[in-house]
Amino acid sequence: xxxxxxxxxxxxxxxxxxxxxxxxxxxxxxxxxxxxxxxxxxxxxxxxxxxxxxxxxxxxxxxxxxxxxxxxxxxxxxxxxxxxxxxxxxxxxxxxxxxxxxxxxxxxxxxxxxxxxxxxxxxxxxxxxxxxxxxxxxxxxxxxxxxxxxxxxxxxxxxxxxxxxxxxxxxxxxxxxxxxxxxxxxxxxxxxxxxxxxxxxxxxxxxxxxxxxxxxxxxxxxxxxxxxxxxxxxxxxxxxxxxxxxxxxxxxxxxxxxxxxxxxxxxxxxxxxxxxxxxxxx
Numbered sequence: 001x002x003x004x005x006x007x008x009x010x011x012x013x014x015x016x017x018x019x020x021x022x023x024x025x026x027x028x029x030x031x032x033x034x035x036x037x038x039x040x041x042x043x044x045x046x047x048x049x050x051x052x053x054x055x056x057x058x059x060x061x062x063x064x065x066x067x068x069x070x071x072x073x074x075x076x077x078x079x080x081x082x083x084x085x086x087x088x089x090x091x092x093x094x095x096x097x098x099x100x101x102x103x104x105x106x107x108x109x110x111x112x113x114x115x116x117x118x119x120x121x122x123x124x125x126x127x128x129x130x131x132x133x134x135x136x137x138x139x140x141x142x143x144x145x146x147x148x149x150x151x152x153x154x155x156x157x158x159x160x161x162x163x164x165x166x167x168x169x170x171x172x173x174x175x176x177x178x179x180x181x182x183x184x185x186x187x188x189x190x191x192x193x194x195x196x197x198x199x200x201x202x203x204x205x206x207x208x209x210x211x212x213x214x215x216x217x218x219x220x221x222x223x224x225x226x227x228x229x230x231x232x233x234x235x236x237x238x239x240x241x242x243x244x245x246x247x248x249x250x251x252x253x254x255x256x257x258x259x260x261x262x263x264x265x266x267x268x269x270x271x272x273x274x275x276x277x278x279x280x281x282x
Contacts, residue, residue, distance in 0.1 A: 001016050001017070001018060002016065002017050002018070002019075002020060002021070002034075003015070003016045003034040003035070004021070004023065004031065004034050005031065005032050005033070005034050005036050005038060006023060006027060006030045006031055006032065006112060006117065007030055007032045007036070007202075008030050008117065008121050008177070008189070008191055008192065009121055009125065009130065009132070009177030009179065009189040009191060010129070010130075010177070010179055010189060010204075011039050011040070011120070011121045011124045011125065011129070012032065012036055012037065012038050012039045012040070013038065013039070013040045013042070013112055013117060013120055013121070014034065014036065014038035014040070014041050014042065015042045015043075015044050015101070015111045015112060016041075016042070016043050016044070017043070017044040017045070017111065018045070019044075019045070019046055019109060021044070021109050021110065021111060023110075023112070024110060024113075026192040026194065026200050027112070027114075027117065027192045029192065029200070029201070029202045030191075030192055030202045039097065039124050040096060040097055040098070040099065040120050040124060041097065041098050041099075042090070042098070042099045042100065042101050042111065042112075043099075043100050043101070044100075044101040044102075044103065044109075044111035045100075045101070045102055045103070046102075046103055046104075046105055046109065047102045047103075047104075047105075048084070048102070048104065048105075049076070049084065049086045049087065049088055049089040049102045049103070049104055050089065050102070051076065051086065051089075052067035052068075052069040052074040052076065052089070052091075053069055054067045054068040054069035054070070054074070055067065055068055057073070057242050058241065058242035062115075063077050063078055063079055063115065064076065064077050064078070064115060064116075064119070065078075066242055069091070071093070071094060072091050072092065072093065072094075073091070073092050073093075073094065073096070074089060074090065074091045074092070075089065075090040075091075075092075075116065075119060076088075076089050077089070077090075077116070082104060082106050082107050083106050084104030084105070084106050084107060086104075087103070087104045087106070087107040088101065088102065088103050088104065088107060088113075088116070089101070089102050090102075090116055095127065096120060096123040096124060101116070114192075114193065117192075118132075118175075118191075118193055118238070119240075121177070121191075122238050122239065122240055123240050123243075123246075125177065125179070126239050126240050126243065126245075126246030126247075126249055126250060127246070127249070128249060129179055129180075130177055130178050130179030130180065130253065131177070131178055131237050131238075131239065131250055131253050131254065132175055132176070132177050132178075132191070132237065132238040133146065133148050133175070133176050133177075133178060133210075133233065133236050133237055133238075134148060134149065134150060134151075134155075134174065134175060134236040134237070134238070135147050135148035135149065135155060135174075135175070135176050135210075135236065136155040136156070136158050136159045136170065136172065136173045136174070136176070136195075137170070137171040137172055137176035137188050137190065138159070138162055138168035138169060138170045138171060139168060139169040139171065139203065139205040140162075140166055140167075140168045140279070142205060142206070143205065143206060143208040144171075144187070144188045144204075144205035144206055144207045144208055145168075145208055145209055145211070145278060146176055146178070146188055146207065146209070146210045146211070147210075147211050147213050147266065148210060148211065148212050148213065148232075148233065148236050149212065149213035149236065150235065150236055153213040153214075153215070154213045154215050154268070154270070155173060155174065155195060155213065156173055156195060156196045156197045157270050158213065158268075158274070159173045159197050159199060160197065161270060161271070161272070161274060161275055162275055164272075165272045165275040165276075166275060166279075169201055169203055169205075170197075170199045170200075170201065171188065171189065171190030171191070171200065171201050171203055171204070171205075172190050172191050172192075172193065172194055172195070172199065172200045172201070173194055173195040173196065173197040173198070173199045173200070174193060174194050174195030174196075175191045175193040175194075175195075175238070176188050176189065176190065176191065177189040177191060178207060178210075178257070181206070185206055185207075186206070186207040186257070186260070186262065187204055187205065187206055187207055188204060188205060188207045189203075189204040190202055190203050190204065207262060208262070209262050209263075209264065209278070210233075210257065210262055210263045210264070211263075211264055211265070211266035211278065212224070212229070212232050212233070212263065212264070212265045212266065213266055213268065214265055214266065214267040214268070215267075215268065215269075215270075216267035216268060216269060217269060218267070218269055218273075219266075219267065219268045219269050219271075219273040219274050219277050220266075220267045220277070221264050221265070221266055221267075221277055221278075221281060222264065222265045222267070223264060223265075224258070224263060224264060224265055226255065226258040226259070229254075229257075229258040229263045230251065230254045230255050230258055233254045233257065233258075233263065234250065234251060234254055237250055237254065266278070
């Protein structure tokens with residue numbers, strides 16, 4: 001039996017399989033020793049994925065759906081590129097700690113292949129651990145800075161500006177995880193789910209600040225009312241929308257970020273002034 005594991009945002013996903021498999025890049029950068037304690041433990045096999053008999057709980061409108069079947073939750077994955085439909089299924093217990101993955105013979109044997117890895121990390125985070133945000137995160141002098149925004153807000157532009165003006169470690173140019181540290185502080189983590197710039201790193205750092213991006217003729221930083229900040233962060237979050245308690249935790253956690261005064265708005269023009277405003281606030 002082969003056992004391999006990924007650790008993303010402090011969440012460890014372990015897979016056992018009789019058939020050899022590898023994690024493709026960039027997921028392979030997040031690989032850890034296979035004998036680690038898993039937050040989510042999976043067994044994976046080749047076979048014929050079976051459509052669940054239960055109701056659809058959530059339809060992503062993309063490649064995956066979530067079904068309820070007895071006391072199990074079953075993800076199905078669909079694509080016109082494969083003859084098998086679904087080409088993969090993943091069945092889990094109620095709290096997403098143990099599961100079984102079946103991959104069709106005509107699909108690549110990548111048991112945790114996107115988006116299943118992200119779905120599982122998001123599920124575990126939402127049980128009181130943290131949140132995944134749409135943003136670019138970087139480490140400068142040991143401090144973490146997170147720039148959050150929806151598509152078109154300027155995340156890739158921000159990453160390139162910082163690479164030009166300083167020497168940051170960029171954790172991801174698209175998706176970052178924020179969690180509470182055991183010591184009570186906040187910490188941000190890179191993920192393999194990169195954006196247009198295709199940058200990611202398996203690293204983490206204490207979170208110094210979160211900036212909500214706003215493109216503008218001039219660069220300026222402003223404070224936010226809690227309600228505005230939570231609403232804008234939630235619009236850029238990836239909670240399990242199929243689970244009411246998880247949505248409640250996500251909103252509460254985002255409110256905590258606002259209460260700790262680490263969230264601000266950054267109106268910026270795409271030049272070095274945006275970098276200087278963050279590193280040298282007035």
